[in-house]
Amino acid sequence: MITLTLRSVLSLFAAKSVLDSAPDISSPPNFVPAVHSFRATGNNAFYVPSNLHVIVDTGNASSTQDDGLTLIPPSLHDFAQTFASDLQELFPRTSAAVSLGSETTLNRLSDYVFLTLGQNSNHTLADGSSTTEGYELQVTARGVKVNASGPKGAFWGTRTLLQGLVLTNGQFPASVINDQPDWRTRGLMLDVGRHWYPIDFLKEVCAYASWFKMSEFHVHLSDNVNPRGHPDAYARFRLWTDNPAFAGLVPFKNETYSRTEFDDLQQTCAKRGITIIPEIESPGHALVITQWKPELALSTDITLLNITYPETIPTVKSIWKGIIPPMVSQQYVSIGADEYDSDLADDYNLFVNTMSDFIAQESSKTIRIWGTNEPSNKTSVDKNIIQQHWDFGQDDPFSLIRSGWEVINSEDSFQYIVTKDPPTSAFPPQLNQTRLWDGANVGTGGIWDPHVFDRGNASNNPVLSDPRVAGAIMAVWNDHGPNATTPLEAFYCFKEGLPVVLSANWQAASRPGHLTHEQFLAAYPKLEANAPGQNLDRRIASKSQLVARYNPSSRAVSGAVKDTSGNGYDAQPRDGVLHTPLSSKGHNYTILLSLRSPELPVTGSLLSGPDTSFGLAASSNGNGTTLAFTSYNIVYPLFNFSLPATSSTSPELEIILLGTENSTSAYVDRRYAGDFVIALDGTTVFQPMAFVAPVQQITVRNANSTGMQLNEFAVWDGLQNVSEISRMQ
Numbered sequence: 001m002i003t004l005t006l007r008s009v010l011s012l013f014a015a016k017s018v019l020d021s022a023p024d025i026s027s028p029p030n031f032v033p034a035v036h037s038f039r040a041t042g043n044n045a046f047y048v049p050s051n052l053h054v055i056v057d058t059g060n061a062s063s064t065q066d067d068g069l070t071l072i073p074p075s076l077h078d079f080a081q082t083f084a085s086d087l088q089e090l091f092p093r094t095s096a097a098v099s100l101g102s103e104t105t106l107n108r109l110s111d112y113v114f115l116t117l118g119q120n121s122n123h124t125l126a127d128g129s130s131t132t133e134g135y136e137l138q139v140t141a142r143g144v145k146v147n148a149s150g151p152k153g154a155f156w157g158t159r160t161l162l163q164g165l166v167l168t169n170g171q172f173p174a175s176v177i178n179d180q181p182d183w184r185t186r187g188l189m190l191d192v193g194r195h196w197y198p199i200d201f202l203k204e205v206c207a208y209a210s211w212f213k214m215s216e217f218h219v220h221l222s223d224n225v226n227p228r229g230h231p232d233a234y235a236r237f238r239l240w241t242d243n244p245a246f247a248g249l250v251p252f253k254n255e256t257y258s259r260t261e262f263d264d265l266q267q268t269c270a271k272r273g274i275t276i277i278p279e280i281e282s283p284g285h286a287l288v289i290t291q292w293k294p295e296l297a298l299s300t301d302i303t304l305l306n307i308t309y310p311e312t313i314p315t316v317k318s319i320w321k322g323i324i325p326p327m328v329s330q331q332y333v334s335i336g337a338d339e340y341d342s343d344l345a346d347d348y349n350l351f352v353n354t355m356s357d358f359i360a361q362e363s364s365k366t367i368r369i370w371g372t373n374e375p376s377n378k379t380s381v382d383k384n385i386i387q388q389h390w391d392f393g394q395d396d397p398f399s400l401i402r403s404g405w406e407v408i409n410s411e412d413s414f415q416y417i418v419t420k421d422p423p424t425s426a427f428p429p430q431l432n433q434t435r436l437w438d439g440a441n442v443g444t445g446g447i448w449d450p451h452v453f454d455r456g457n458a459s460n461n462p463v464l465s466d467p468r469v470a471g472a473i474m475a476v477w478n479d480h481g482p483n484a485t486t487p488l489e490a491f492y493c494f495k496e497g498l499p500v501v502l503s504a505n506w507q508a509a510s511r512p513g514h515l516t517h518e519q520f521l522a523a524y525p526k527l528e529a530n531a532p533g534q535n536l537d538r539r540i541a542s543k544s545q546l547v548a549r550y551n552p553s554s555r556a557v558s559g560a561v562k563d564t565s566g567n568g569y570d571a572q573p574r575d576g577v578l579h580t581p582l583s584s585k586g587h588n589y590t591i592l593l594s595l596r597s598p599e600l601p602v603t604g605s606l607l608s609g610p611d612t613s614f615g616l617a618a619s620s621n622g623n624g625t626t627l628a629f630t631s632y633n634i635v636y637p638l639f640n641f642s643l644p645a646t647s648s649t650s651p652e653l654e655i656i657l658l659g660t661e662n663s664t665s666a667y668v669d670r671r672y673a674g675d676f677v678i679a680l681d682g683t684t685v686f687q688p689m690a691f692v693a694p695v696q697q698i699t700v701r702n703a704n705s706t707g708m709q710l711n712e713f714a715v716w717d718g719l720q721n722v723s724e725i726s727r728m729q
């Protein structure tokens, strides 16, 4: 995959700039999450060697012992391979080979990382129960021993090792580290129902999150936007099935995950220690079901299923029966079940219990629901069902815990974000860091962790060691629907909040040596930029700010169009298009596109890539042509703008784009043309759009217009001063 190859080159370039400060090797690097115990054992350090021996204890290599929720646990040997490939990605001059061996093998070796398993009674969760996620890391100048309570614990040990190497420029202080999570459930929920995310994006999210020791990725697979009276409002069910009985449930095959893709996601994430927890929503948020079978809707609200209608429960059972086979990888699934009509509490409880029994009987899986405390004195949901608390208006988590339910903390005042929510809305577009680091209690402040539900009243929170707190899952919602963000913008919304939540899940706030906000801020930029196995920032390695520059007439001997930046990204011309070895350029970037066109075409692509494309579109004010980005088939024109007319005597047109994580600005002939924005669905609130630059294909001749030609294309890292950009000849 080209992005990863390029990332490796990037770290090679990056290594130069990080060598300037000599690290302090007596104190632990600022790992995120912090480790539970660190003891320096001398003044020396382990240095990344040019040949690393990754030795897996022969007696443990095939062990898959795992007390988490996965049913497809990788072996210690599998995790060793992921580690070796990550190390090579981060340190491209090192080669790492995995082999089997034993502790005696180490006597005649140096430059090794030895992975072994051993029961360690100190590796316990906050509630005192044992965990296979604990590990001990013994680091000496000769090599590193990772001795873990289970294969996944060893994998987390390799994350700590790699983070330390990244943070201290390829060296790790001689030390003994003992570490394990305080909570088993450490997760992210992503609303893939109201926005389309390609499977590759979800895989990259796993790689990013696993760097911070996430254990569960809760994927919210069906939902709808607020229909506001429109029965045909956007509603999606994301698992594809060939069974014609469900054709009406999945009319948009292009926006579903096939069985193969979903299996691949589960396997890919498992290899990085993450279990996929799928959620199919009902009996609320179920417009996609009532669009398929309108007779199942409550007459009072088309997004709610009428549970007492005879066909409703059989239909929901048939959906689960139809999709359970792809759900091979986990012990738990979520049926959603939030925001139903509280006047129908007994119907609701019957529904949840019926589905719980059915799913247990069909697949031996346990269900989760969004936390609820239905106002019924007659019935309740069964105690074996896990409640995922999100809002005090829906339940009282401590009361649920005292009554015997296991509860996951997704309390919205700490852990909810809605992508692109404007400032006046209930939920922020990014987690409130001030609150996470110093707002656990309204009166006394303090760092939040998963046993804190109620900010206002500490007596309404269970104790740290309460075994009924499973952990916490941060939630990312797309209430504004499919066109308010691009997939990568969702990443920009959660990328800084997620490591903080995962860190709080790994280590209770009261532990000595807990990470501080200051330490987090010191480590985060480097850790964010180096999470292996993904390139969500769409970075491109470059020797200088100029990443690539093409003049179609400047051919190299091979017939390729030469990249004059010095990076060697020569492009292949084919059918009027330059095919570069690049894909997308993330923020910050500057693009220069210089064209000649005696007559402007009204539509047409100028640049394209895997995430976005860029070109011309009919102006929204009905006058001529404007500029537009397209992302996953949704066109985002530049509003209130028309390109100046060109002619045979004045055919030149020059477009400059400046992209940041928060905005995309366009300049035409060096004059500011506007920023790309979107009107949030159903409102007149305009929000800025951040598009990555498509740099895979560059149109040289536009087939739709006579004589439109590219003069020059250039892409820079960073924001260039528009008035100072100079053109090649």
Ligand SMILES: *[C@@H]1O[C@H](CO)[C@@H](O)[C@H](O)[C@H]1NC(C)=O
Pocket: 057, 058, 059, 060, 063, 065, 117, 118
């Ligand atoms: C790990 O290997 C050791 C030594 O071969 C063995 O005693 C132990 O049972 C193994 N543990 C697991 C979980 O495989």
Ligand SMILES: *[C@@H]1O[C@H](CO)[C@@H](O)[C@H](O)[C@H]1NC(C)=O
Pocket: 120, 121, 122
């Ligand atoms: C457990 O922790 C105690 C206290 O730090 C230590 O003395 C003991 O050696 C540890 N046990 C193991 C098996 O690491």
Ligand SMILES: *[C@@H]1O[C@H](CO)[C@@H](O)[C@H](O)[C@H]1NC(C)=O
Pocket: 103, 116, 117, 118, 119, 120, 121, 147, 148
């Ligand atoms: C791994 O740790 C366990 C528990 O402390 C210990 O019994 C075992 O000897 C250690 N294994 C190695 C190879 O150091």
Ligand SMILES: *[C@@H]1O[C@H](CO)[C@@H](O)[C@H](O)[C@H]1NC(C)=O
Pocket: 297, 298, 299, 300, 306, 307, 308, 309, 310
């Ligand atoms: C739900 O279905 C039942 C049974 O068909 C019907 O009697 C009832 O009116 C429906 N309720 C609503 C609110 O649609």
Ligand SMILES: *[C@@H]1O[C@H](CO)[C@@H](O)[C@H](O)[C@H]1NC(C)=O
Pocket: 375, 376, 377
């Ligand atoms: C349940 O019982 C309590 C106490 O008797 C009463 O106040 C409440 O109204 C009842 N709720 C329902 C839904 O019947």
Ligand SMILES: *[C@@H]1O[C@H](CO)[C@@H](O)[C@H](O)[C@H]1NC(C)=O
Pocket: 428, 432, 433, 434, 435, 438, 439
């Ligand atoms: C973030 O949280 C702090 C502490 O609770 C609060 O004072 C502040 O208003 C919050 N900021 C936003 C933007 O909600």
Ligand SMILES: *[C@@H]1O[C@H](CO)[C@@H](O)[C@H](O)[C@H]1NC(C)=O
Pocket: 588, 660, 661, 718, 719
């Ligand atoms: C990107 O541009 C923004 C806006 O000018 C700036 O605040 C930010 O620091 C830049 N980021 C980088 C990595 O240069």
Ligand SMILES: *[C@@H]1O[C@H](CO)[C@@H](O)[C@H](O)[C@H]1NC(C)=O
Pocket: 603, 604, 605, 702, 703, 704
């Ligand atoms: C030509 O115009 C058609 C229709 O507007 C458009 O779909 C197509 O992408 C354009 N082709 C190019 C190369 O711009």
Ligand SMILES: *[C@@H]1O[C@H](CO)[C@@H](O)[C@H](O)[C@H]1NC(C)=O
Pocket: 196, 252, 254, 255, 632, 633, 634
């Ligand atoms: C999927 O197909 C539908 C119907 O043709 C289309 O409207 C939608 O934009 C497509 N989605 C994507 C992500 O391409």
Ligand SMILES: *[C@@H]1O[C@H](CO)[C@@H](O)[C@H](O)[C@H]1NC(C)=O
Pocket: 623, 624, 642, 643, 644, 645
């Ligand atoms: C249409 O766009 C052209 C080119 O930008 C401009 O000269 C002209 O004034 C615009 N006409 C109207 C009615 O906006």
Ligand SMILES: *[C@@H]1O[C@H](CO)[C@@H](O)[C@H](O)[C@H]1NC(C)=O
Pocket: 429, 430, 660, 661, 662
């Ligand atoms: C981008 O927006 C986020 C909030 O959405 C803000 O925290 C950040 O400072 C902004 N960055 C720039 C460079 O404007």
Ligand SMILES: *[C@@H]1O[C@H](CO)[C@@H](O)[C@H](O)[C@H]1NC(C)=O
Pocket: 234, 481, 482, 483, 484, 678, 679, 680, 681, 682
């Ligand atoms: C966004 O999508 C919604 C739902 O498809 C649609 O109603 C709305 O008009 C779109 N908004 C914009 C600004 O394109």
